[in-house]
Amino acid sequence: MTKPVIGITIGDPSGVGPEISLKTLRNEEVLASCIPVLYGDEAVLRRAAPIVGCSEKIAAVSGPEEAKAGQISVVSPGVLTGDYEFAKVQGHCGRAAFAYIERAIADAAAGKIAAVVTGPINKEALHAGGINYSGHTEIFADLTGTKDYAMLLMGGGVRVIHVSTHVALREACDRAKKERVLTVIRLADAAVKALGVPKPRIAVAGLNPHSGESGLFGREEIEEIIPAIETARAEGMDVTGPVPPDTVFVKTLRGESDIVVAMYHDQGHIPLKITDFMGGVNVTVGLPIIRTSVDHGTAYGKAGKGTADESSMVSAVRAAVQFARNR
Structure with a gap:
């Protein structure tokens, strides 16, 4: 070749x-x-x-x-x-x-x-x-x-793509909207397919602790992230979540997903840099x-x-x- x-x-x-x-x-x-x-x-x-x-x-x-x-x-x-x-x-x-x-x-x-x-x-x-x-x-x-674009990091057995990156944390929370989350899920699916995986398994992280705990710690999961996941599933993508941020990368390292959709910069960067x-x-x-x-x-x-x-x-x-x- x-x-x-x-x-x-x-x-x-x-x-x-x-x-x-x-x-x-x-x-x-x-x-x-x-x-x-x-x-x-x-x-x-x-x-x-x-x-x-x-x-x-x-x-x-x-x-x-x-x-x-x-x-x-x-x-x-x-x-x-x-x-x-x-x-x-x-x-x-x-x-x-x-x-x-x-x-x-x-x-x-x-x-x-x-x-x-x-x-x-x-x-x-x-x-x-x-x-x-x-x-x-x-x-x-x-x-x-x-x-429509996103930052994808790969290393140490982890792939992670970000809903937002170089913005203040307060603004990152405001950017976790259904349409943006859905766009990033679609980009994740296409990127992993481009790496040779025919049916990517996508894990979507929650924004809040415990993914909001059914609205007790925030409603972003209920109002924005879950609707995005449901639409992606209806389009035929293999998507799980929202997975609590403190466990999603552990599960990925165990082989349960091919890529993680992180909600903001440090949520994705910290685990990647720890592993590689x-x-x-x-x-x-x-x-x-x-x-x-x-x-x-x-x-x-x-x-x-x-x-x-x-x-x-x-x-x-x-x-x-x-x-x-x-x-």
Whole structure:
């Protein structure tokens, strides 16, 4: 089978993204399963190369179609030439990270690459650079014109998709509405099918303690979540819930479901990061293109030291290849 071409954005230049990107391209599984292309400034990668002991040839290419074995192929926008510091929030680094993402999305939309794998970015640096997004998920949704999307995390035997993510907890409660919950259940079903599971078993978490205890601790389950579940079942999906949030992940780890629908950011992130802190993968589902990502930040404390662990990026490439082959 022809290897898919996978684009990897190197993330914020002042963080660990460039280092883990280069480390990932040494992984034998990655090289055997796909043709990787980095999206980032050539100067940034040349600066990172000696830090991680990378001696491979780094070659700037005009597009992913020029990528070839035996070199590290880089689509380089030429935004940065080395004038940045490690481990520091800098607006020009935020703008550079956005430029890498923007080019990779355009190439994916044009069919030049099969998927985009993203390195870590810094939201403060984005904003300092005049890029007013709250994260990768929102960038991808906006630049692809996607209305219905969600964040899916995978790792440690757990898959979890979120009704809301980067909002205040008070607002997250307000967003747990029937239509949004139903949309995310549908996205969960489609995503797990895209991973090769023909009939996904979906567990929907409650919002309140004990899933509201029949209205004693809140009525969101009765008025919003249960109606969404009932509609999904009527559409033929295998859905259980609302399952109390303190037990839903235990049951999933026992093999009782293929994916959990979490109501808000930390409800889903905490169990995922407990089970697989360094190897987790972030996926944006609902997009017209495939996007996977590391599930960690820029790790400024390790930037420029060569000690950052590339496990999450390797897992993200593995997931991107799996989605691409199934598609």
